[in-house]
Amino acid sequence: AYNLLNSQAAEARVVIPHRTDNAPDGDGVYRPDGTSARFTRDTVYDLYLVVFGDSTAAGLGAETAGETPGVQIARRVAAETDRVVRYANKAIVGATSKGLEAQIDAMLIAGERPDIAVILVGANDITATNGIRASANRLGRAVRLLRASDVEVIVGTCPDFGMITAIPQPLRTVLRRWGLRLAAAQRGAVRAAGGRPVPLADLLAKDFRERPEHMFSPDQYHPSAAGYALAADILLPEVLESI
Numbered sequence: 431a432y433n434l435l436n437s438q439a440a441e442a443r444v445v446i447p448h449r450t451d452n453a454p455d456g457d458g459v460y461r462p463d464g465t466s467a468r469f470t471r472d473t474v475y476d477l478y479l480v481v482f483g484d485s486t487a488a489g490l491g492a493e494t495a496g497e498t499p500g501v502q503i504a505r506r507v508a509a510e511t512d513r514v515v516r517y518a519n520k521a522i523v524g525a526t527s528k529g530l531e532a533q534i535d536a537m538l539i540a541g542e543r544p545d546i547a548v549i550l551v552g553a554n555d556i557t558a559t560n561g562i563r564a565s566a567n568r569l570g571r572a573v574r575l576l577r578a579s580d581v582e583v584i585v586g587t588c589p590d591f592g593m594i595t596a597i598p599q600p601l602r603t604v605l606r607r608w609g610l611r612l613a614a615a616q617r618g619a620v621r622a623a624g625g626r627p628v629p630l631a632d633l634l635a636k637d638f639r640e641r642p643e644h645m646f647s648p649d650q651y652h653p654s655a656a657g658y659a660l661a662a663d664i665l666l667p668e669v670l671e672s673i
Contacts, residue, residue, distance in 0.1 A: 452523060453488035456495030460508045460515045469516055476513035477673065479504050480520055480544040482533045482572070486589070486661075487521035487550035491652030502662035503548065503669055511673060518544075526554040527565040530572035538579065546672055547581050548665060549573070550630075552588030552612055556605055562612045570619030582672035583625035586665055587613040590631035593638040596650035626668045633664045 459473050460466045467473070481487050481500040489498025496502070504517035520533045530551060537544075549572065555565040573583045591597065592606035613631050620627040637660055638645045638653075645657040653661065 453485070453490045453498055453519075453521075454492055454495040455519075456489070456498050456501035456504075457518050458516075460501070460504045460517060462508050462512045462514070464505070464509070466505075469518075473516070474514065475516040477507065477511070477546065478516045478518075478542075478544040479507065479546045479548070479669075480518050480537065481548045481550070482530060483521045483550040484525045484552075484554050485521070485523040485652060486553065487548070488519055488523055489658060490523055491647030491649065492655055492658055494655075497655035497658055499550070499658045499662045499665070500548065502659060503666055506662065506666050507669060507673070510670060521550070524554060525551065526558055526560055527551055527568035527572070528560070530568060531575060534572055534575050538575075543579050544581055546669060547576050547583045548586070548669065549583065549625075550586045550661075552609070552616060553591075556588065556591065556609050556612060562608065562615050565612060566615035566619040569616055570623045573620055573623035573625040577624040583620070583623075584628060584665060584668045584672060585616065585620045585625050586628050586630045586661065587616040587620075588631060589613075590635040590638075593635050593642070594646075594651060595642060626672060628665055628668055630661065630664065634660060 458466050458468050459475055489500065492498045500517060500519050504515045508515040520537055522529060522533065551569060576583050588609045590606060591602060591609045594602065597605060610631055613629060617627040617629065645654055647654045
């Protein structure tokens with residue numbers, strides 16, 4: 431069984447290309463009228479929204495900055511609250527929960543404190559076979575670090591690997607089970623740390639299974655613009671509730 435899963439993992443790495451590129455850069459200021467601009471020191475804004483996490487948080491798979499989940503959330507928050515939103519993405523492609531605190535520390539050391547932080551992380555903890563409890567605990571510490579600075583934190587928990595058909599069976603089922611266990615552990619850790627967990631595995635899987643050609647980008651692993659739009663729709667209510 432071990433050899434079979436290892437061979438299927440190698441097969442999946444061939445089918446799913448290793449991405450070394452970066453997601454489109456959407457950092458800037460978003461206004462209620464739909465316009466946007468680059469942030470400068472003289473820019474006046476009402477809310478500061480920052481995204482942390484992995485390639486999904488960064489928006490890898492989107493063709494334009496406007497398609498990334500962070501920008502979609504920033505635009506919607508600006509429109510629905512009638513406020514000017516400054517947005518910055520600190521996510522790193524390939525990151526696991528081990529890198530979250532470094533992402534946050536780098537921002538805090540620079541003297542910046544967001545009003546709202548959105549974290550998307552977990553998939554790489556599964557593929558890297560990081561421990562479930564350890565990964566959830568690291569996420570909890572990252573949330574506590576932000577809450578200690580009075581930042582509202584929304585966390586999209588680990589997605590459902592069962593919807594990624596590019597991963598062969600039975601490896602897909604094994605990864606799905608690990609991912610769902612991690613998502614459950616993440617929810618507990620985030621709540622205990624004062625954050626707001628959003629169960630992406632529960633809320634995204636149906637649409638991704640029914641329309642994979644629409645929801646996945648050409649690499650068959652990361653979401654497409656439509657997939658990110660759905661994720662943004664799911665995260666947005668918690669973001670608005672935190673304001």
